[in-house]
Structure formats: structure tokens, C-alpha cells
Amino acid sequence: MQKVNTAPLSGFMQLLPEDQIEFDRIKQVILNAHHRNGFLSIETPIVHRQELLFAKAGSDTEKQIYQLEKGDHKLALRFDLTVPLAAYVAENQSYLNFPFKASNIGKVYRGERSQRGRYREFYQCDADVIARGELDIAYDAEIIGLIHEIYSELNFGKFTLRVSNRKLLNGFLNSLGLGEKSIEVSRIIDDAEKISEQEFVQKLQDLKVAQKTIDHITQFINIKGESTEIIAQLRDLKITDEQFLTGLSELQTVMSLLAAKNVTTAKIDLMIVRGLDYYTGTVYETILNDHPNVGSVSSGGRYDNLTSTFSNETFQGVGGSIGLTRLFSVLKEIGIIKSENTAPADLLVIPMSPDQFPFCYKLATDLRSQNLKIDTYLASGKVAKKLSFADKSHIPYTIVVGENEVETNRLHVKNMTDGSLTPLDEFLQNR
Amino acid sequence: MQKVNTAPLSGFMQLLPEDQIEFDRIKQVILNAHHRNGFLSIETPIVHRQELLFAKAGSDTEKQIYQLEKGDHKLALRFDLTVPLAAYVAENQSYLNFPFKASNIGKVYRGERSQRGRYREFYQCDADVIARGELDIAYDAEIIGLIHEIYSELNFGKFTLRVSNRKLLNGFLNSLGLGEKSIEVSRIIDDAEKISEQEFVQKLQDLKVAQKTIDHITQFINIKGESTEIIAQLRDLKITDEQFLTGLSELQTVMSLLAAKNVTTAKIDLMIVRGLDYYTGTVYETILNDHPNVGSVSSGGRYDNLTSTFSNETFQGVGGSIGLTRLFSVLKEIGIIKSENTAPADLLVIPMSPDQFPFCYKLATDLRSQNLKIDTYLASGKVAKKLSFADKSHIPYTIVVGENEVETNRLHVKNMTDGSLTPLDEFLQNR
Numbered sequence: 028m029q030k031v032n033t034a035p036l037s038g039f040m041q042l043l044p045e046d047q048i049e050f051d052r053i054k055q056v057i058l059n060a061h062h063r064n065g066f067l068s069i070e071t072p073i074v075h076r077q078e079l080l081f082a083k084a085g086s087d088t089e090k091q092i093y094q095l096e097k098g099d100h101k102l103a104l105r106f107d108l109t110v111p112l113a114a115y116v117a118e119n120q121s122y123l124n125f126p127f128k129a130s131n132i133g134k135v136y137r138g139e140r141s142q143r144g145r146y147r148e149f150y151q152c153d154a155d156v157i158a159r160g161e162l163d164i165a166y167d168a169e170i171i172g173l174i175h176e177i178y179s180e181l182n183f184g185k186f187t188l189r190v191s192n193r194k195l196l197n198g199f200l201n202s203l204g205l206g207e208k209s210i211e212v213s214r215i216i217d218d219a220e221k222i223s224e225q226e227f228v229q230k231l232q233d234l235k236v237a238q239k240t241i242d243h244i245t246q247f248i249n250i251k252g253e254s255t256e257i258i259a260q261l262r263d264l265k266i267t268d269e270q271f272l273t274g275l276s277e278l279q280t281v282m283s284l285l286a287a288k289n290v291t292t293a294k295i296d297l298m299i300v301r302g303l304d305y306y307t308g309t310v311y312e313t314i315l316n317d318h319p320n321v322g323s324v325s326s327g328g329r330y331d332n333l334t335s336t337f338s339n340e341t342f343q344g345v346g347g348s349i350g351l352t353r354l355f356s357v358l359k360e361i362g363i364i365k366s367e368n369t370a371p372a373d374l375l376v377i378p379m380s381p382d383q384f385p386f387c388y389k390l391a392t393d394l395r396s397q398n399l400k401i402d403t404y405l406a407s408g409k410v411a412k413k414l415s416f417a418d419k420s421h422i423p424y425t426i427v428v429g430e431n432e433v434e435t436n437r438l439h440v441k442n443m444t445d446g447s448l449t450p451l452d453e454f455l456q457n458r
Numbered sequence: 459m460q461k462v463n464t465a466p467l468s469g470f471m472q473l474l475p476e477d478q479i480e481f482d483r484i485k486q487v488i489l490n491a492h493h494r495n496g497f498l499s500i501e502t503p504i505v506h507r508q509e510l511l512f513a514k515a516g517s518d519t520e521k522q523i524y525q526l527e528k529g530d531h532k533l534a535l536r537f538d539l540t541v542p543l544a545a546y547v548a549e550n551q552s553y554l555n556f557p558f559k560a561s562n563i564g565k566v567y568r569g570e571r572s573q574r575g576r577y578r579e580f581y582q583c584d585a586d587v588i589a590r591g592e593l594d595i596a597y598d599a600e601i602i603g604l605i606h607e608i609y610s611e612l613n614f615g616k617f618t619l620r621v622s623n624r625k626l627l628n629g630f631l632n633s634l635g636l637g638e639k640s641i642e643v644s645r646i647i648d649d650a651e652k653i654s655e656q657e658f659v660q661k662l663q664d665l666k667v668a669q670k671t672i673d674h675i676t677q678f679i680n681i682k683g684e685s686t687e688i689i690a691q692l693r694d695l696k697i698t699d700e701q702f703l704t705g706l707s708e709l710q711t712v713m714s715l716l717a718a719k720n721v722t723t724a725k726i727d728l729m730i731v732r733g734l735d736y737y738t739g740t741v742y743e744t745i746l747n748d749h750p751n752v753g754s755v756s757s758g759g760r761y762d763n764l765t766s767t768f769s770n771e772t773f774q775g776v777g778g779s780i781g782l783t784r785l786f787s788v789l790k791e792i793g794i795i796k797s798e799n800t801a802p803a804d805l806l807v808i809p810m811s812p813d814q815f816p817f818c819y820k821l822a823t824d825l826r827s828q829n830l831k832i833d834t835y836l837a838s839g840k841v842a843k844k845l846s847f848a849d850k851s852h853i854p855y856t857i858v859v860g861e862n863e864v865e866t867n868r869l870h871v872k873n874m875t876d877g878s879l880t881p882l883d884e885f886l887q888n889r
Contacts, residue, residue, distance in 0.1 A: 065806075065832060400496060403496070406557055
């Protein structure tokens with residue numbers, strides 16, 4: 028008989044239980060950090076009207092959208108969590124308290140060409156702060172501080188939050204007379220790390236940027252040092268463009284707030300550009316210092332109007348996102364994420380025969396009420412087979428219950444690693 | 459300017475934050491019960507090959523499936539969690555330990571005609587136990603016991619787990635010579651509660667069932683009493699059909715195990731049929747005693763082969779499902795679910811001006827490390843506006859930090875309900 032192909036589609040992650048435990052643990056760390064910092068969980072549909080998603084998608088994204096039809100409606104799967112968030116805010120604005128801090132964790136869909144570490148169905152874990160009208164710059168530091176808190180707790184090794192500001196970059200390009208080419212030039216700066224210096228120069232020459240101007244750009248994106256030094260060097264450029272000065276002031280404020288928050292991993296990095304259609308002020312990326320090839324493990328920034336095309340009011344916001352599915356996949360591959368806690372339970376209760384089921388039910392319930400995860404092995408078979416289930420499942424402790432145990436109520440916990448037996452009372456006291 | 463419609467599609471739930479908190483709490487209660495009982499979380503893709511989903515969908519379901527195309531693939535959104543679970547087990551069978559206890563909570567999609575309480579995107583919360591080969595009947599009681607545990611903890615009022623067995627029903631119909639019509643007759647029995655007795659009789663007459671046989675069926679489904687009484691009455695029917703006797707024995711075993719588990723809410727109810735393509739032994743439904751019109755709030759049962767068409771091996775299983783989205787919607791409407799805990803944080807730290815930000819950052823971090831959810835209000839404005847944010851968000855406590863507080867480090871917690879002030883130390887001690 029021809030069997031149906033049961034493998035997940037390419038680009039769709041499906042984990043074994045032991046990996047799922049670790050995946051869910053990481054997701055919970057992120058969610059807890061959001062909640063601890065006063066973010067409220069929201070959940071938006073995965074399916075939307077196409078017009079809603081297309082209204083906000085860039086042309087590259089548009090090609091990647093999964094479309095579906097049902098009845099009269101042209102529908103599509105969300106490709107990010109930001110567009111649904113914008114719709115949510117526009118729709119519910121009179122019921123929300125602003126600044127509204129939203130935690131938004133869910134799956135999104137992009138029909139990209141499948142490649143290593145790229146997923147078509149993947150989790151995004153977003154935190155956003157949205158104001159009705161103007162949002163104070165202090166919230167930019169809140170988002171970056173939140174990502175610092177999350178990656179500190181996740182303990183994936185040293186990381187750097189690379190912070191820049193789009194107004195600063197735009198103002199700088201204006202000051203070089205590149206205002207009209209600023210999008211193309213920004214795109215090249217965004218690529219700078221992935222290409223050689225020669226290619227970088229070539230690309231700018233192709234845009235007819237003068238050699239002297241190219242030198243200025245190269246110097247600019249390579250300004251390095253402590254934040255205060257970089258700020259000083261930027262001031263020394265004596266640029267009078269208003270956008271530049273606003274951006275510089277914002278960047279300085281954000282960095283000084285981050286210093287006050289003791290976010291030691293945040294550094295100014297003028298190479299950071301991020302999504303071009305989107306961000307309007309602060310932008311950041313996150314890299315793992317020992318694994319720069321992994322690329323950014325969280326990015327985000329400030330946007331001046333979340334809900335344009337959705338609402339006549341202006342909602343400013345700032346957000347940060349972690350692409351959990353790709354993160355998990357890549358860090359698992361390079362060995363930073365290990366699936367060590369694979370047991371479905373803390374302890375397995377094993378009745379020798381169905382005669383002991385009632386006793387074992389009560390025992391399991393008692394132990395669960397003491398905050399233990401308890402499995403009961405109820406299939407028939409020899410004790411050796413039952414113990415081997417515990418072994419294969421990596422359940423660390425078992426209690427075997429036979430006639431004798433029921434009669435005497437003297438129970439022993441078997442340590443599955445060393446085979447030692449401990450009276451149950453003692454085991455519970457020593458937890 | 460014409461604005462895009464931002465309302466969620468009909469049949470797609472989108473909650474305000476205060477309802478989301480309650481929704482997520484209920485989901486967590488279910489998940490915790492699964493984990494406490496040794497179920498392992500798995501997560502399957504929402505998008506699958508059409509052939510995989512169609513292989514298992516009944517013709518009614520098929521019409522409801524959301525289809526999409528991307529490149530060469532004909533894709534579709536899952537309409538339940540069981541088909542993806544079957545694919546998961548078939549695909550990963552050599553890596554799983556059986557009996558495999560799976561917790562599977564996620565969104566599914568059915569393009570049904572939208573009506574009150576019916577959703578097109580909705581959460582199912584499934585727990586299944588799957589054996590390679592034969593699964594012991596004891597696990598049927600595990601699933602029903604788990605649902606009892608969950609609804610006891612959810613505290614939505616008194617409920618009844620109505621338990622029956624498909625072999626018993628099929629065997630009974632065989633014994634009446636209705637073997638060939640058993641599917642049609644079962645469907646009418648399944649509807650019995652929703653139609654009048656007259657209609658019930660009429661439908662059976664339409665199938666050319668003799669009046670005497672109809673009387674037997676009516677008597678059968680109306681056998682009431684304690685489980686032991688019902689079992690005795692069923693024995694007294696002196697039916698010798700083998701399926702009937704197997705079903706009776708299974709039902710008796712399940713009920714006696716449930717009694718041993720102290721699952722006092724489980725009752726035999728011979729009207730219970732459930733999905734016809736699907737279940738082969740134990741079946742159950744759950745009703746809220748004071749709100750029978752809500753219909754079943756959890757159902758499930760035993761299936762003899764989870765993975766047919768997916769694998770040459772046989773995997774027996776038993777499962778129970780809670781349709782969380784509909785449950786939430788209906789119980790919210792009749793007032794059983796209330797969204798009372800609406801605050802994004804336990805306490806709001808309010809700096810009078812940006813000068814107090816560094817002090818407030820440290821204070822917030824300290825309080826968070828004591829397991830408090832802390833929001834900081836960083837927008838500019840008068841203190842009254844800042845306090846009003848706490849008030850509108852229902853955050854119960856605030857600490858206002860001005861110059862004086864920074865200098866003296868004497869902090870007071872304001873109770874937003876009665877306006878009283880408590881020194882911070884005292885507040886923390888009394889938590």
C-alpha cells in the first residue's frame with residue numbers, strides 16, 4: 028500500500044519531544060521577561076484579509092506571502108507580527124491604555140526559498156511599546172534593556188547589542204549631498220559586513236558617489252570606541268543637518284539611559300541600518316560575540332507611525348523581536364543549545380499488576396500535589412520492561428508497587444542512575 | 459483617505475488584553491495538568507501537504523479545509539491536531555518511547571459557516587496516549603481522569619463526564635439485526651438529545667427500523683442509574699454478540715478504574731456516540747451540569763489505529779480534547795469566565811522626571827528579582843496623569859519617586875484602591 032508522506036514540509040520545524048522541552052523553555056524565558064517588565068500578552072489571528080497584509084508589506088515580502096481563498100474572501104497568512112499588531116491597536120485603541128506595552132509571540136509564514144536556518148513557518152517573539160501620538164525616547168532604552176535581560180538569562184554566551192539611529196545616518200547622508208540616494212546608499216551600508224571593502228566601494232561608485240564622499244562614508248561607519256567617544260567624534264564632524272543632530276541627541280539619550288540601566292552589552296555601531304521601509308529612529312541588532320556568523324539574534328527599533336493606512340491617528344512605537352525558530356535551529360546546530368532535560372516526568376510509579384492500580388493512583392495524586400510531575404506505567408508486562416521505559420525516557424526515579432508495598436505501605440524510590448533505593452519519606456524530605 | 463478594515467475576520471477570535479490574560483491562564487491550567495501527569499508537549503506545523511490532511515478527513519471536514527498553493531505544492535491548514543499527531547508518530551516512531559503520552563495544544567482551522575460560538579480559527583488542547591500495537595484499557599481511564607482533574611481545577615461549576623463504548627453500541631445494534639444500518643442508526647442516537655422523541659422515532663422509521671426494535675433502542679439509550687446498576691442491566695439483556703460483551707467488559711473496567719481514581723464526575727451514558735469515522739471503543743463527552751446547552755466542553759475516546767494510511771504498523775490510542783476558543787467564548791458570554799485580573803503589572807514605579815530614571819531602573823530591577831511584575835512609567839507629564847495610567851490599567855500599587863525619595867531612599871507604596879501609603883520595606887514583608 029502506498030503510504031502518504033508524513034515528513035514535515037521543507038522549512039517547517041517539527042521537533043522531537045526532548046527538543047520541544049528546550050524550545051518551550053526558551054520561549055517561556057522570553058515571555059516571563061516580557062511579563063516581569065509590564066508587557067501584556069496579545070494574540071492576533073494567523074489568517075487575515077489580503078488587503079490588510081498587502082497594505083503594509085514591501086514588494087519583497089509580498090512575493091513571500093501565503094495566500095488562500097475561502098468563499099468570497101481573499102485571505103493570507105501573516106508574514107510578521109507587526110502588521111497584525113498595527114491592526115489590533117487601530118481596532119482597539121479606545122480600550123487600550125497608552126503607552127501600551129505588548130508581548131506578541133506567535134508563528135508567522137514566509138514562503139521564502141528554503142535554505143539552511145531559514146524557516147517558512149517560524150516563531151517571532153515581539154515586544155513593542157506603542158503610544159497614541161508621541162512616544163518618549165526612554166522606551167527605546169526599555170526595549171533594548173529587555174533584550175539584554177533576556178539574552179543574559181538565556182546564557183548563550185557573550186553578546187553585543189549594536190545600536191544606531193536612522194535619523195543620524197540619514198542626516199549624515201544629507202550632509203554629504205546624498206539625500207536623494209540615501210535609500211540605496213543605506214542598503215549598501217547594511218550589506219557592508221557581508222561584502223569586501225572593494226565591493227563596498229564599487230557599489231557606491233556604481234551609484235556615482237564621488238571617491239571623497241565614499242571615504243567619508245567609510246570613515247563614518249568605522250568610527251569605533253566607547254559610546255561617549257563615538258558621540259564626541261560625531262559631534263566633531265560639525266554637521267549641522269537637523270536630522271543628524273536630532274539622531275545624535277536621541278542616540279546619546281538612549282545610550283546614557285542604557286548605561287544607567289547597566290546594560291553593559293549595548294554599543295554604538297554605525298553600520299547598523301535594519302529594515303529600510305520601516306524604522307525611523309533608534310535601530311539595534313544583537314550578535315553573539317563568539318558566533319558572529321549566526322547573524323543578528325534579535326533586532327528592532329523605533330517606528331514613527333505603526334498604524335498608517337489603518338488609522339487616522341498616529342501611533343509611535345518601538346519594538347524588538349527574537350526569531351525563535353531560526354535561533355533554536357542554529358544554536359542547536361552549533362551546540363550552544365542542548366536538549367538535556369528530556370524526561371516526561373520526575374518520577375514513574377510502576378504497579379506490578381492491575382491489582383495495585385488503586386494504590387498507585389492515590390500515590391501518584393499525592394506526589395503530584397507535592398509539585399512533582401508523575402507518570403504511571405499502566406501497560407502490562409514484566410517489571411524489567413517497565414523499568415526500561417523509565418530508563419529510555421530518562422525519568423530519573425521510579426517507585427515499584429507490588430502486593431507487599433500495598434500491604435505494608437513501605438515505599439522505596441529507586442534512583443535510575445545508580446540503582447540505589449531511598450525510603451519515600453526520606454526522598455521527599457531531601458528534595 | 460480610505461482606511462483598510464482592521465477588524466478580525468468573522469470566526470477569528472481576537473481578545474483584549476484582560477481577556478487574553480484569562481484565556482492564557484486557562485490554557486496554562488490545561489498544560490500544567492498534562493505535564494503533571496507525564497504528557498510531553500509536541501508541536502506540529504499548521505501547514506501541511508493537502509494529501510496528508512485529505513487522507514484522514516471525512517467528506518464533511520474536507521469541505522471545511524483551508525487550501526493554499528505555494529510553488530508546486532498543494533498545501534492546507536490543519537483542521538484538527540490528531541492528523542498531524544498521526545503523521546508525527548508515524549514519522550518519529552523509532553525515536554519515541556511507547557506508550558507515548560502527547561500534549562498537543564495549538565490552533566486549527568475550519569472554514570465552517572460562522573455562527574454563534576463557532577470559530578474558524580480555534581485552539582484545541584489535546585492529550586493522547588499512543589501505543590505501538592495494543593494499548594492497555596487503563597489508559598482510557600487516564601484520559602478521562604485527566605479531564606476530570608482539569609475541569610475540577612478550572613472550577614467552572616459542576617460537570618459530568620458521560621462515558622460510553624462504541625463496541626457496546628455496535629454490538630447492541632448487531633444483536634438487533636441492525637449491523638448494516640449501524641452507522642445511520644448511531645448518527646440518529648447521537649442526535650437524540652437535540653430532537654424530540656417523535657422526531658427520533660420518525661428518523662428510525664425512515665430507515666425502516668421495526669417499531670419493536672425502535673422500542674429496544676429507546677430503552678437502551680435511556681438506561682440510567684449508577685454505573686454498577688447500568689452494567690447489571692446491560693448484562694441482564696443477555697446479549698451474546700461478541701462486540702457487545704467486549705464493549706461491556708471495557709466499559710466496566712474503565713468505570714471501575716475511574717472509581718478507584720475517585721473520578722466521581724464520570725457516569726455511564728449510553729446516548730454518547732461521538733465521531734463515527736473515528737472512535738472504536740471508549741467514548742466520552744463532558745457537560746457542565748448547570749449549563750447543558752453549552753454542549754460538550756471536552757470529548758474524546760479510543761481509536762484502534764491512529765496511523766492507518768501513514769504507517770504499516772498499528773498504533774492504538776486514546777485521547778481527549780478541549781476546544782478552548784469556543785469554551786472561552788461561551789463561558790465568558792454566560793458569565794462563568796470573568797476577566798478580573800487585568801493588570802499588566804503588580805506595581806508601577808513612577809519617576810517624577812527623567813532625573814529619577816537611574817534610581818527607578820535599579821528599584822524596578824530589585825523588585826522584579828523579588829518575583830514582582832513591575833512596570834515603569836517613563837512618559838513625560840504630570841504625576842496625576844501618571845497615577846491615572848496605573849488606575850486605568852488596574853495596577854494595584856505605585857511608588858512615586860521624586861528628588862526627595864532619591865536623596866533619602868525612603869520609599870512608600872501607594873495602594874491605588876484606598877490611597878493608603880505603606881513604607882516599601884513593610885510592603886515587601888507583608889506580601
